Amino acid sequence: MSRPARALLDAGALKHNLQQVRHHAPRARVMAVVKANGYGHGLAWVARTLSESTDAFGVSSIEEGVQLRLAGVTRPVCLLEGFFTADELPLLSKQQLEPVVHSEAQLRALATAPASSPLTVWIKVDTGMHRLGFLPAVVPDVLKQLRNCPAVTKVRIMSHFARAEFPDDRVTRSQIEDFAGLTRSLALETSIANSAGILAWPASHLDWVRPGIMLYGASPLMNKAAAQLDLRPVMTLESALIAVQPRKKGDAIGYGGDWRCPEDMPVGVAAIGYGDGYPRHAPPGTPVLVNGRRVPTVGRVSMDMITLDLRSQPQAKIGDPVLLWGRGLPVEEVAESAGTLSYELLCHVTERIPRVAV
Ligand SMILES: *Cc1c(COP(=O)(O)O)cnc(C)c1O
Numbered sequence: 001m002s003r004p005a006r007a008l009l010d011a012g013a014l015k016h017n018l019q020q021v022r023h024h025a026p027r028a029r030v031m032a033v034v035k036a037n038g039y040g041h042g043l044a045w046v047a048r049t050l051s052e053s054t055d056a057f058g059v060s061s062i063e064e065g066v067q068l069r070l071a072g073v074t075r076p077v078c079l080l081e082g083f084f085t086a087d088e089l090p091l092l093s094k095q096q097l098e099p100v101v102h103s104e105a106q107l108r109a110l111a112t113a114p115a116s117s118p119l120t121v122w123i124k125v126d127t128g129m130h131r132l133g134f135l136p137a138v139v140p141d142v143l144k145q146l147r148n149c150p151a152v153t154k155v156r157i158m159s160h161f162a163r164a165e166f167p168d169d170r171v172t173r174s175q176i177e178d179f180a181g182l183t184r185s186l187a188l189e190t191s192i193a194n195s196a197g198i199l200a201w202p203a204s205h206l207d208w209v210r211p212g213i214m215l216y217g218a219s220p221l222m223n224k225a226a227a228q229l230d231l232r233p234v235m236t237l238e239s240a241l242i243a244v245q246p247r248k249k250g251d252a253i254g255y256g257g258d259w260r261c262p263e264d265m266p267v268g269v270a271a272i273g274y275g276d277g278y279p280r281h282a283p284p285g286t287p288v289l290v291n292g293r294r295v296p297t298v299g300r301v302s303m304d305m306i307t308l309d310l311r312s313q314p315q316a317k318i319g320d321p322v323l324l325w326g327r328g329l330p331v332e333e334v335a336e337s338a339g340t341l342s343y344e345l346l347c348h349v350t351e352r353i354p355r356v357a358v
Pocket residue numbers: 033035080160193194195196210211212213214220
């Protein structure tokens with residue numbers, strides 16, 4: 001037997017979630033965002049599972065783009081952070097990777113690229129996120145410069161939301177309006193919607209939508225759980241009990257010894273820890289499923305293990321299944337307990353966790 005910690009990956013759920021994207025945005029083309037190793041699920045597995053049903057993929061580096069090509073992906077691939085230096089341009093052209101263009105430095109690099117290296121690029125506009133992108137006022141001039149670049153054969157345009165997860169948000173409303181106002185006369189294909197935009201802001205769908213987190217079955221919205229949105233968890237992180245110990249009232253459990261047993265009680269040990277990507281900041285009381293039923297964690301998360309309050313399951317024994325998140329326990333709930341986001345938990349699952357497609 002090997003260590004029981006593993007991530008089960010549900011291809012049916014991934015395809016179902018993409019159908020939900022199509023259901024909400026039936027007229028838009030879909031760029032499935034698979035950056036950060038497919039949000040921790042495995043870039044090649046996600047890409048192969050979705051390759052028939054998506055129109056394009058979005059990644060954040062040339063290395064991820066090349067990995068997609070090596071995995072046999074022939075769909076368009078967009079580099080959401082653009083390229084970093086001019087020497088990447090021949091490879092982008094060869095691999096047909098479509099960079100976002102957000103800076104003057106990139107414009108200068110593109111101006112020197114030869115026509116023999118044809119490229120599709122996406123102008124990135126800053127409509128309120130204030131991270132990457134050109135301000136709307138300079139976009140007409142940026143477009144003119146791109147049209148003068150011998151290598152640039154096609155231009156599209158995108159922006160990105162800062163707070164679309166909040167319903168009826170004033171900033172999001174004005175981002176949508178400003179982007180529409182800017183692009184109305186440009187005759188370019190447009191894109192602004194992430195998962196939250198797809199689910200909560202129909203006016204943002206435009207020509208292309210860019211779902212990330214919803215594909216993996218987690219809710220992007222503050223006011224709705226994934227199940228309410230008919231999204232299914234793709235990853236189930238599971239392990240097993242490797243010890244069950246009867247402890248005495250007052251016993252201190254684990255590192256630091258700051259959690260003490262309030263009475264005589266059984267404490268379980270599961271083989272999962274922050275070395276696997278389980279959040280070290282998950283406080284005592286974070287929910288875990290043992291034999292399909294909720295129990296709280298106790299003590300601190302170690303690198304390889306966590307400890308569990310088994311008072312509600314005194315019959316639990318070595319080998320019993322422990323589910324950290326996924327089917328039956330939304331990753332958002334664990335994230336909230338640990339003071340982080342589902343995005344971070346999913347993409348932090350480490351390499352030593354075997355991904356098992358089911
Ligand atoms: C990550 C990312 C997305 C996907 O966002 P989700 O909230 O995961 O849907 C879309 N667009 C860009 C530019 C991104 O960086």
